[in-house]
Amino acid sequence: MIIKLLHIVILASVKYxxxxxxxxxxxxxxxxxxxxVLAGGIGGFLFFYYLSKPVNRGFNWLHPRVCAMVPYSMKLRFKSFCDRHKPKKKRRHFSRKNRFIVRVKTSYGFWGIIIATPVILTIPIGAFLANKYYGKRKHIVKYMIVSIVGWAGVLxxxxxxFPKVFF
Known part of the structure; x- marks a missing residue:
């Protein structure tokens, strides 16, 4: 029984x-x-939310150092990856991915991430997005916990x- 519960906690922390x-x-x-399910969802969110900030800092610190050590032939293959931190002199060009991120952030924004994380997004992705874009907001952790509890009630x-649908 304990192994089943531990399995459920771990699964809920990833795919709620x-x-x-x-x-x-x-x-x-x-x-x-x-x-x-509640312990796994809330624990998983807290774990990934507080883990994402050091991971982002580490990536931003490590990225230029890795690009400096990459051979020139590899830099040509991964040009967009290594040119990301260089200052740009020309006008910024928006790609399809950048436009999508801006559209989602402006259309749905804070509340979209809060509501969609347990259901549409996964807990780790929602925690990462919440920390990256809205980490300075005061009550984001409380709102996300309320969302996780609310979705548990809905589910x-x-x-x-509809018990016959699930069994």
Whole structure:
């Protein structure tokens, strides 16, 4: 039983929406499944949220040093990767990816990340985006925990309303 609960906690810390139906399918009692899913979701968010800042700092510190050691022939192949930190003299060119990120950030923004993280995004990606773009906001961790708890309530309600779909 403890191994099943630990498995559910670890799964919930990565892919939250699939975990509660999975816990019910493998035969875990409902109250233990809810507690394990909540512990995994909240614990996973806190872990990845506080881990993402040192990882970003380390990448920003390591990136120019790696590009300085890369041979010239490899720099030609990965030109956009190594030219990222050089000062640009010409006008900035927006790629399709940059436009998509700006569109998502301006359209959905803070609340889009908060609401979509447990369901559409995964917990690690949502924690990374929340820390990168909105890390200075005061209550982002509290809002994300409320979102995780709220989605657990929605998922458990769906399981109770439509048990034949999940079993």
């Amino acid at each position: 929406i699939l975990t509660l139906p999975y816990a019910m399918i493998i035969g875990v009692e409902y109250k233990y499944a809810i507690l394990a 458990s309600g769906l399981i109770h309303l």
